[in-house]
Amino acid sequence: xxxxxAIHGGYGRADILHDISIDIAAGETLALxxxxxxxxxxxxxxxxxTLTRRSGSIRLxxxxxxxxxxxxxxxRGLALVPEGRHMFAPFTVADNxxxxxxxxxxxxxxxxxxxxxFVFDLxxxxxxxxxxxxxxxxxxxxxxxxxxxxxxxxxRMLLLDEPFLGLAPRVVEEIxxxxxxxxxxxxxxxxxxxKLDIAxxxxxxxxxxxxGRIALEASSAELASRxxxxxxxxxxxxxxxxxAP
Amino acid sequence: xxxxxxxxxxxxxxxCIYALLALAYLVVLRPTGVIxxxxxxxxxxxxxxxxxxxxxxxxxxxxxxxxxxxxxAGLGWLTERIAVRPLVERGAPVLAPILALLGMLVIFRExxxxxxxxxxxxxxxxxxxxxxxxxxxxxxxxxxxxxAVTSAVFVxxxxxxxxxxxxxxxxxxxxxxxxxxxMGINLARVTSCAFAAGSAxxxxxxxxLVPNTSAHYLMGxxxxxxxxxxxxxxxxGRTEGALVGGLILALVEQLTMRYVxxxxxxxxxxxxxxxxxxxxxxxxxxxxxxxxSA
Numbered sequence: 005x006x007x008x009x010a011i012h013g014g015y016g017r018a019d020i021l022h023d024i025s026i027d028i029a030a031g032e033t034l035a036l037x038x039x040x041x042x043x044x045x046x047x048x049x050x051x052x053x054t055l056t057r058r059s060g061s062i063r064l065x066x067x068x069x070x071x072x073x074x075x076x077x078x079x080r081g082l083a084l085v086p087e088g089r090h091m092f093a094p095f096t097v098a099d100n101x102x103x104x105x106x107x108x109x110x111x112x113x114x115x116x117x118x119x120x121x122f123v124f125d126l127x128x129x130x131x132x133x134x135x136x137x138x139x140x141x142x143x144x145x146x147x148x149x150x151x152x153x154x155x156x157x158x159x160r161m162l163l164l165d166e167p168f169l170g171l172a173p174r175v176v177e178e179i180x181x182x183x184x185x186x187x188x189x190x191x192x193x194x195x196x197x198x199k200l201d202i203a204x205x206x207x208x209x210x211x212x213x214x215x216g217r218i219a220l221e222a223s224s225a226e227l228a229s230r231x232x233x234x235x236x237x238x239x240x241x242x243x244x245x246x247x248a249p
Numbered sequence: 250x251x252x253x254x255x256x257x258x259x260x261x262x263x264x265c266i267y268a269l270l271a272l273a274y275l276v277v278l279r280p281t282g283v284i285x286x287x288x289x290x291x292x293x294x295x296x297x298x299x300x301x302x303x304x305x306x307x308x309x310x311x312x313x314x315x316x317x318x319x320x321x322a323g324l325g326w327l328t329e330r331i332a333v334r335p336l337v338e339r340g341a342p343v344l345a346p347i348l349a350l351l352g353m354l355v356i357f358r359e360x361x362x363x364x365x366x367x368x369x370x371x372x373x374x375x376x377x378x379x380x381x382x383x384x385x386x387x388x389x390x391x392x393x394x395x396x397a398v399t400s401a402v403f404v405x406x407x408x409x410x411x412x413x414x415x416x417x418x419x420x421x422x423x424x425x426x427x428x429x430x431x432m433g434i435n436l437a438r439v440t441s442c443a444f445a446a447g448s449a450x451x452x453x454x455x456x457x458l459v460p461n462t463s464a465h466y467l468m469g470x471x472x473x474x475x476x477x478x479x480x481x482x483x484x485x486g487r488t489e490g491a492l493v494g495g496l497i498l499a500l501v502e503q504l505t506m507r508y509v510x511x512x513x514x515x516x517x518x519x520x521x522x523x524x525x526x527x528x529x530x531x532x533x534x535x536x537x538x539x540x541x542s543a
Contacts, residue, residue, distance in 0.1 A: 054427055078433035090428035092421050102414065103421055107433030157433060 005030040005161055005192050006051075006064055006082075013050050013058030014216075020046045021058070022216045028161070033193040035207035035224065037200065043216035044196045045087050048165050052084045053077045064161070079107040081160035085167055087196070089150040093139025097130055100138050100149050104156030123152035126182045144175030151182065161192040168202060180206070204228045252507075254385050260503040261496060262392035265399035268495025269454035270476025271483060272406060275491050277447040278480075279423035280439050282343050287328065287350045288451045289473025290357040295321045295452030296464035297361050300370040310375040314456055318449050325448025328353055329441050337440070354469065362466040369463035372456075395457045399492075402453065406488050419443070451476075471517065478520040481527045484534020493535055498523060 006028040014020035020043045028034050038044050049055035051062060053074040062070045069077050092100050105111060105119055124131040127148040133141060138149055147167055154162060164183070168176045183206065187193055197203040203210055204224045212220040220227075227233060270288060277285045295317050302313035332349040376390035388396075410416040421429040422439045430436055455464075455472065462468070475498065483494025502519045505511070527534065 052431060054430055073435070073437070074430035075433045075435045078431065084431050086428065086431060090425050090431070092424050092428065094424065095417065095421070099417055103417060103429075103432045103434070106414065106418065153432070 005032075006194070007062070007066075008051070009061045009063075011047070011050055011058060011060035011062065013055050013060075014046065015055070020216045021050060024050075024060070024213075024216075024218060026211060026218065028192060028194060030160075030192055031190045032209065033187050033195065033207045035203035035210040036194060036196045036213060037198070037203055037210055038213035039198065042213040044213055045165055046216070047213070048084055048086070048163055048196060051077075051163060052082065075107060078157055078159075079109075081158075082163070083154040083157050083159035083161075084163040085150045085154045085165060087165040087169065089143075089146045091138040091141075091146050091149060093137065095138055096135055097138055097141070097149055098134045100153050101130075101134075101156050104153035107157050109158070119156050119158060123155050126155070126185060127152055142175075144171050144178070147171060147175070147179060148182075151179070155186075159191070161194070162186065163194045163196070165196045166198065167195070168197070168199070176202075200233065251385055251387075255387065256503045256507055257500070258386070258388045258392055260500040262388070262395045262499075263503065264479075264492075264496035264499030265395050266454050266458050266495070267475045267479040267498050268492040269399055269402065269450050269457070270472055271479035271491035271494050272402070272488065273447040273450035273454065274476055274480045275485060275488065276406075276419075276450065277443050278485055280419055280426075280443050281333075281346075283333065283346050283350070284477075285347070285350050285444075285447060286473050286477070287354040287357065288447065288476055289469030289471070290354045290361075291321060291324060291328075291448045291451040291469075292455035292458075292472045293361055293464070293466060293469040294324060294357050295448075296372070296455040296459045296468060297365055297370065297466075298452070299372050299456045299459055300365075300464045303372050304370065310373075314453075317456060318452050321452030322445040322449040325444040325446070326441055328448065329444035333440070333444070334437070354473075358466060358469060365464075365466065367466065369465045371463050372459040374460045391457075391460055398453070398457060402450070403488065403492050410488055471520075474524070475520050478524040478527075480534075481524055481532070482534060484536045486534070487536045490534055490536040497535075 006026070008024060008026040011021050011024040012019055024047060026034070036044050036047070046055060050058045053072055060070070061068060064080055064082055067080065069080060069082070072080070092103065101120065101123065105116055108115060108119065129145060130148055130152055133145060138146060141149065151164070151167065167179060167183070171179070180202070183193070187206070195203060195207055204227060207224050209223050210221070210227055211218050270292070273288045273291070274285060277283055298317040298320055299313065302308045302316050303310065306313070308316065328350070332353050333346040336345045336349060374391055375394060379390050381388055381390065381393055410420055418429070418434045419439055421432065421434060422436060426436060451472070455468070479494035479498045480491060481494065482497050483490030483492065498520060501523060502516060505519050506513070506516050
């Protein structure tokens, strides 16, 4: 479904991503692991068109989306739940969700109702909170809005950038269950995560990013079975920290 | 009492002009972060457009006004394509388009000066020079027209920003450009529309003003200062701020003119004085943004 070939890119003059190539099949769940500063969020920005300075190619269902602006990428079915949620805080939950559906194909009243029903079924708490200002929600509820908002466009593929970051274990479990529903439904998922246990329990395959490169790629089962996994991950992260300027 | 009421009505009409100019700044500033000082000279170009349409071609006021406002929207759209978009696409810092727009301001002014010369050009009053009198209340037709048009514009702006998906998209871009882009909002289109709307609003303000003052190629400077001061007084977080700022500025100007014994020329310094005071004491303006965002 998504073919990423030799992506280079960064902010200003500094290149953060170096020769990144990834393939994700339709219906697959891929985890992108790596320590802070590895370039995971920059890669998400490159995939969704918010990082303009890049080279290489990105294809979604064989269509070249490399040079498309973000709104056209969303329209083609690739949605991102950004790190930090990026709520429109003064807007209600309903307004946030409606904006998420701005690129919904055939946005008829019935289709919008179907999308609302889908996300409220996934996160029933949001139905109760639909008239509440997003900025007044708890962190976990805001994360639910962020995921629901991205799902309102009925994406073919969903990118999730550290969706569990800073959340209480009970909320992590709740969101994990919702993402499991999406995974089982066949939605293609790319999960950016720092924690090995969460990522490997969720994804079928994982890539480890270090210093803007893919350092390791394997099935989750294969990675989980490595007795030196913890040490390996720690070593990769430490090497990056030591190399940092 | 009669004196005070007349001052209040005059201040309300003048404040409406300032409010429209402040709104012209606001609709550009909110989604783009760009302070566009060319607002005043968009008004100058529109005023001379009004001279051509209403005085020279003698079009009926509604037709002439519509033609000039639509043409002004086109000028705003063109300004964005020429002076702003190329810089944004190259990732230039926000100061670059502000400076480019200052350059456009000079181009507009000099173009008007070359085309029409230094003499003021009269524009006819839409309803003549009559007055409406109702008890203690008395106002010129033009003042009533200005207040009515401005009220309609602000009600329309409120409805657009609060009740329509397009308006919410504008606000979303103002709050968080990246998140808005990730929702699928077309940032380039929002920016173009913001400039077109800003220019149309500046044109409307100028067209409402010039029947009382005539069109002059230097009229853009005070318009730019008054509009910006009204914006700073009201705050950039809410549409109503532009209206509140405009009314307060005009009221202070009128009261100064009437009750403070200073030379008439010095009254022009009132907006600058208020601007300095607000920037020092309350730079966020009187009305805070909803939800705590600016």
